[in-house]
Amino acid sequence: MSHKTAGIIGTSGLGVVTVLSYITAYNYFFCFGKVGEVYQKFSNSFEWLRLTDFLHIDLGVLLDPISVMMLVVISTVSFMVHIYSMGYMHGETGFQRYYSFLSLFSFSMLGLVVAPNIFQMYIFWELVGVSSYLLIGFYYTKPSAVAASKKAFIVTRFADLGFLIGILILSFYTQTFDFNILTNTSSSIFQTPITATFMGFSVISWATMLIFIGGAGKSAMLPLHIWLPDAMEGPTPVSALIHAATMVVAGVYLVARLFPIYYFLTPDVLTFIGYVGAATSLFAAIVACTQTDIKRVLAFSTISQIAYMMVALGVSGYGAEHEVGLGYMASMFHLFTHAFFKALLFLCAGAVIHAVHSNEMGDMGGLRKYLPITHITFLIACLSISGIPPFSGFFSKDEILVAAYHKDIALFICMYLVAGLTAFYMFRLYYNIFWGKETHYDHTPHDAGFAMSAPLIFLALLTVVTGFIPFSRFISTDGVAFETETVWTVAIPSILIGVAGIVFATIFYKKQTNIPARIATALGSFYTAASKKFYFDEIYLFVTKKIIFGIISTSIGWFDRNIVDNFMNFQAYWSNGLSYKIKGLQSGRLQQYAWVFAVSVIVIATLIIF
Amino acid sequence: MEFYLVVSTIMFFAGVYGFITRHNMIAVLMSLELILNAVNINFVVFNRFLFPGQMEGMFFSIFIIGVAAAETAVAIAIILNVFRSSKKIETDEVSKMKY
Numbered sequence: 001m002s003h004k005t006a007g008i009i010g011t012s013g014l015g016v017v018t019v020l021s022y023i024t025a026y027n028y029f030f031c032f033g034k035v036g037e038v039y040q041k042f043s044n045s046f047e048w049l050r051l052t053d054f055l056h057i058d059l060g061v062l063l064d065p066i067s068v069m070m071l072v073v074i075s076t077v078s079f080m081v082h083i084y085s086m087g088y089m090h091g092e093t094g095f096q097r098y099y100s101f102l103s104l105f106s107f108s109m110l111g112l113v114v115a116p117n118i119f120q121m122y123i124f125w126e127l128v129g130v131s132s133y134l135l136i137g138f139y140y141t142k143p144s145a146v147a148a149s150k151k152a153f154i155v156t157r158f159a160d161l162g163f164l165i166g167i168l169i170l171s172f173y174t175q176t177f178d179f180n181i182l183t184n185t186s187s188s189i190f191q192t193p194i195t196a197t198f199m200g201f202s203v204i205s206w207a208t209m210l211i212f213i214g215g216a217g218k219s220a221m222l223p224l225h226i227w228l229p230d231a232m233e234g235p236t237p238v239s240a241l242i243h244a245a246t247m248v249v250a251g252v253y254l255v256a257r258l259f260p261i262y263y264f265l266t267p268d269v270l271t272f273i274g275y276v277g278a279a280t281s282l283f284a285a286i287v288a289c290t291q292t293d294i295k296r297v298l299a300f301s302t303i304s305q306i307a308y309m310m311v312a313l314g315v316s317g318y319g320a321e322h323e324v325g326l327g328y329m330a331s332m333f334h335l336f337t338h339a340f341f342k343a344l345l346f347l348c349a350g351a352v353i354h355a356v357h358s359n360e361m362g363d364m365g366g367l368r369k370y371l372p373i374t375h376i377t378f379l380i381a382c383l384s385i386s387g388i389p390p391f392s393g394f395f396s397k398d399e400i401l402v403a404a405y406h407k408d409i410a411l412f413i414c415m416y417l418v419a420g421l422t423a424f425y426m427f428r429l430y431y432n433i434f435w436g437k438e439t440h441y442d443h444t445p446h447d448a449g450f451a452m453s454a455p456l457i458f459l460a461l462l463t464v465v466t467g468f469i470p471f472s473r474f475i476s477t478d479g480v481a482f483e484t485e486t487v488w489t490v491a492i493p494s495i496l497i498g499v500a501g502i503v504f505a506t507i508f509y510k511k512q513t514n515i516p517a518r519i520a521t522a523l524g525s526f527y528t529a530a531s532k533k534f535y536f537d538e539i540y541l542f543v544t545k546k547i548i549f550g551i552i553s554t555s556i557g558w559f560d561r562n563i564v565d566n567f568m569n570f571q572a573y574w575s576n577g578l579s580y581k582i583k584g585l586q587s588g589r590l591q592q593y594a595w596v597f598a599v600s601v602i603v604i605a606t607l608i609i610f
Numbered sequence: 611m612e613f614y615l616v617v618s619t620i621m622f623f624a625g626v627y628g629f630i631t632r633h634n635m636i637a638v639l640m641s642l643e644l645i646l647n648a649v650n651i652n653f654v655v656f657n658r659f660l661f662p663g664q665m666e667g668m669f670f671s672i673f674i675i676g677v678a679a680a681e682t683a684v685a686i687a688i689i690l691n692v693f694r695s696s697k698k699i700e701t702d703e704v705s706k707m708k709y
Contacts, residue, residue, distance in 0.1 A: 589701065589702060590638075590701055591629070591630050591631075591632075591638070591701055594629055594630050595630045598626055598630065
């Protein structure tokens with residue numbers, strides 16, 4: 001199949017899916033979804049595998065506000081990435097393979113979000129994991145890409161083990177996989193798992209905690225985030241689709257899906273999620289300020305922003321009155337807006353890399369003259385993620401800050417700081433690429449062709465307009481619409497800190513100065529630690545190589561080789577010797593047989609007679 | 611009667627001894643005939659002294675002689691074939707029969 005056919009098949013397939021998603025969303029939100037004042041959940045599934053009389057795995061489709069919202073996000077971003085890849089991957093070997101993996105991913109992700117039961121979700125969860133693995137390792141001749149793909153697969157798989165155990169515990173006690181039954185927390189199925197305890201915690205806490213670990217692995221929460229920066233070894237459009245907009249928010253989606261369980265049955269776990277999110281967010285924002293690979297900056301930015309969504313879920317309440325369920329709505333809103341502007345950032349970074357043939361900031365500078373379209377769209381996305389009105393990031397981030405402000409002032413301060421850092425590192429990136437020093441290029445960089453520019457422009461438009469969607473009318477914890485308004489007491493400080501971050505970045509990086517270097521020296525070891533990503537990779541290497549492989553595995557290996565093996569060897573040696581002895585009996589020599597026979601007869605006769 | 615039985619016992623054990631110790635297959639066959647004939651003598655003697663006037667023991671002896679003749683013919687044929695294939699008739703040399 002020629003490159004062109006493969007691209008057209010993949011892209012047109014996604015185009016159809018996008019149109020269908022928009023039709024579904026329109027019908028759901030504006031025609032049939034609302035009965036009375038409440039958005040209903042529609043699910044339709046057939047039995048796929050029956051395990052016991054009660055427990056069976058179904059396959060089907062569930063439509064509710066968040067799944068329909070995700071359909072729109074996934075199909076839009078995926079469609080844009082398909083178009084963009086026609087330009088970006090032009091002439092690459094394995095172009096067809098690339099498109100088939102991309103479509104496999106889109107299929108799995110769509111299946112994940114419409115799953116009506118937790119087991120179907122798990123199946124598609126693993127499928128997105130494997131397509132992510134395949135796409136990170138797309139350049140399989142490059143050792144770093146292979147290592148990154150393995151790392152991503154193993155880390156997320158390790159987390160998924162927790163997810164699976166959580167599902168098993170939950171389904172064992174409640175006898176169901178179905179989300180509709182599971183989210184009805186007042187029903188009697190939860191009697192046993194609440195009262196039963198294991199090691200001081202209720203069984204339901206264990207189950208939700210383990211499920212969250214699965215979500216934390218996919219969403220790159222501390223300390224399972226280590227795979228995401230390395231996943232940038234994949235082609236840039238893949239990073240935009242999988243590692244920024246869709247797959248990595250699966251963990252947020254999972255927690256949102258099971259939100260009633262978290263909120264009503266295990267509020268401690270929900271609080272814990274909030275704190276993990278805050279820690280991750282702050283950590284990733286600090287690290288992002290020190291990275292020099294532009295895709296890695298964006299990767300840490302992604303980790304930070306996803307953690308934002310987790311925090312929003314962690315501080316959320318349930319219900320529509322007095323905006324207690326604000327965090328939940330804000331989380332989904334931020335997921336929605338973030339998907340577009342972060343995909344846009346990645347696609348812009350792809351266009352820059354395409355033009356300069358390098359990932360390093362040091363090789364760039366002064367590109368605004370050469371790449372006008374990329375420059376403008378990148379600037380829009382940066383303003384959006386920094387929370388500057390009227391771009392979409394401002395609205396969603398503001399809702400999250402308001403929700404945190406009402407619930408937990410410590411989390412609010414942490415998130416507020418992160419907002420400033422976000423603005424700083426995004427504009428550090430922006431100035432380093434498009435302003436800064438005048439770099440000499442071997443051949444003049446130029447804006448990419450239509451296939452790559454069109455998605456940038458479209459996503460930039462989305463970034464500008466999506467913030468004005470009244471999200472709370474569509475998505476809330478219990479399906480009842482409510483109204484939100486911008487709380488200026490929170491919004492103005494958040495704009496101010498965003499502007500402060502931008503101003504600092506402008507002073508530091510707009511012209512080539514020595515201020516950044518002086519600050520780096522002043523911060524000393526802290527700066528070094530941050531640029532080394534706080535040694536998480538080294539800690540993991542130490543634990544796996546030195547402790548697990550070096551101490552535990554070596555001693556187990558010694559035991560296996562020397563004791564287990566030797567025991568079996570001894571048995572084999574013993575039976576081997578015995579066999580040689582027995583073998584002599586069947587010599588084929590007739591007279592020996594006769595001799596044995598005669599002697600035996602005499603012996604037996606003697607025994608009988610006496 | 612005891613004297614006849616002594617003769618047949620001697621013949622029987624001589625046959626067993628020859629069967630086990632001889633290496634020549636023909637000699638082994640002859641030892642086998644000795645064992646059979648010792649049995650024949652027993653049949654005839656017990657019939658003559660314990661059940662005079664009856665003939666079953668005698669008939670058995672005649673049967674055994676007949677069967678022995680047939681069996682010898684078969685054995686000779688086997689020995690001839692072994693000789694043809696290996697040019698030997700020593701029992702130690704034909705232990706390959708077990709395969």
